[in-house]
Amino acid sequence: MEKSDIPRLELASFAEVNYKVPFLDVQHYPLDANYFIIKNRENHPVVDYISPNRRQFFKIFHMTAGTGVLTVGLHQYELCPGDIAFLHPDEIMSWQTTSEKTGGHFCLIHPKYFEHDGDHVLQLLRNFPYFKASKAVIRLTESQSSAVNQSFEAIVREEHAGNDDKKQAISLHLQMILLEAQRAGKNLADQTVPENYGYIYGFLSLLESAFQVRRQDDAIKLKTAGEFAEQLHVHPNYLNTLVKEHTGKTLREHIQERLLYEAKALLIQTDWDISNISYGLGFSGHAAFTSFFKKKENISPSIFRKNAIANLNR
Numbered sequence: 001m002e003k004s005d006i007p008r009l010e011l012a013s014f015a016e017v018n019y020k021v022p023f024l025d026v027q028h029y030p031l032d033a034n035y036f037i038i039k040n041r042e043n044h045p046v047v048d049y050i051s052p053n054r055r056q057f058f059k060i061f062h063m064t065a066g067t068g069v070l071t072v073g074l075h076q077y078e079l080c081p082g083d084i085a086f087l088h089p090d091e092i093m094s095w096q097t098t099s100e101k102t103g104g105h106f107c108l109i110h111p112k113y114f115e116h117d118g119d120h121v122l123q124l125l126r127n128f129p130y131f132k133a134s135k136a137v138i139r140l141t142e143s144q145s146s147a148v149n150q151s152f153e154a155i156v157r158e159e160h161a162g163n164d165d166k167k168q169a170i171s172l173h174l175q176m177i178l179l180e181a182q183r184a185g186k187n188l189a190d191q192t193v194p195e196n197y198g199y200i201y202g203f204l205s206l207l208e209s210a211f212q213v214r215r216q217d218d219a220i221k222l223k224t225a226g227e228f229a230e231q232l233h234v235h236p237n238y239l240n241t242l243v244k245e246h247t248g249k250t251l252r253e254h255i256q257e258r259l260l261y262e263a264k265a266l267l268i269q270t271d272w273d274i275s276n277i278s279y280g281l282g283f284s285g286h287a288a289f290t291s292f293f294k295k296k297e298n299i300s301p302s303i304f305r306k307n308a309i310a311n312l313n314r
Contacts, residue, residue: 031261031265031269031308033110035110036113036159037107039107040105041065041103041105045102046068046097047095047097050093050094051093052207052258056111058086058089058111059106059109060084060085060086061107062145063104064081064103064149065099066081066101070085071197072093073201074133074197074198077136077137081145082140083139084177088132089111091133092205092208109125114167118167118171124175129182130182138181138185141184144180144184147176151173158170196246197246199232199234202231202232204254206228207258210222219282222255222282223255225240225255239251263289263293274289277289289301
């Protein structure tokens with residue numbers, strides 16, 4: 001296979017033929033995920049989804065079979081066998097499969113995985129030029145794709161073997177993947193997606209920016225659906241219809257889902273008392289937050305935290 005530009009599709013025209021309504025399942029990354037995950041697509045088939053929240057994970061995936069459309073930020077790519085994609089934690093992304101079968105591997109890498117004994121690998125990830133929306137996909141030659149696939153298979157073996165030095169071995173194979181991709185890589189011409197997807201992206205991006213609770217004295221100022229629409233300079237009814245049509249959920253449902261996800265994250269990942277979490281999430285008090293949480297999860301925030309921590313410590 002000779003190197004060539006990655007084909008790109010106009011989302012609007014593609015959607016008319018291939019997308020079914022709702023065409024994107026909104027998926028949040030699991031809060032209890034391991035810091036390093038490697039999977040084979042034969043055992044974990046690709047599903048159509050959009051990942052709106054900052055995932056914390058660097059993601060790399062390599063295709064050996066099948067086709068699909070990847071949108072990273074406001075840039076879009078049509079992928080086929082031999083392509084490799086690099087997704088930065090801060091980018092909103094979506095995927096649409098356009099073939100019956102898909103093959104290859106993907107890995108998720110949390111910065112903390114290499115934090116203490118692999119700083120050089122972490123710096124490679126942070127400085128790698130293709131973790132950018134406008135350069136996210138590289139087309140490999142057949143020999144390069146074969147080498148990358150062998151490296152992924154070696155990582156899978158190391159991950160399951162449980163050797164004491166497996167992280168060192170994984171980092172070496174990961175560096176070989178980055179090297180092969182960089183040898184093949186080229187800058188790709190920027191191309192923005194159509195206006196309708198731009199509004200969906202804009203809403204999800206604004207929604208994410210509202211959830212920046214990093215300290216106990218931070219407080220979310222949740223916007224209404226109308227305020228989100230105003231920031232995007234579009235009528236609320238139009239934005240709501242557009243988002244509902246393409247994700248299956250209304251603006252209000254997205255806002256509440258993201259609020260619940262943040263609540264779970266703070267309960268699991270911090271030791272803040274529930275009153276502070278209630279304040280940070282914009283509730284009037286402990287009782288209001290508990291009522292909201294129990295309505296959504298059928299369990300109180302305190303019991304959820306206790307159960308989640310117990311599961312993590314198993």
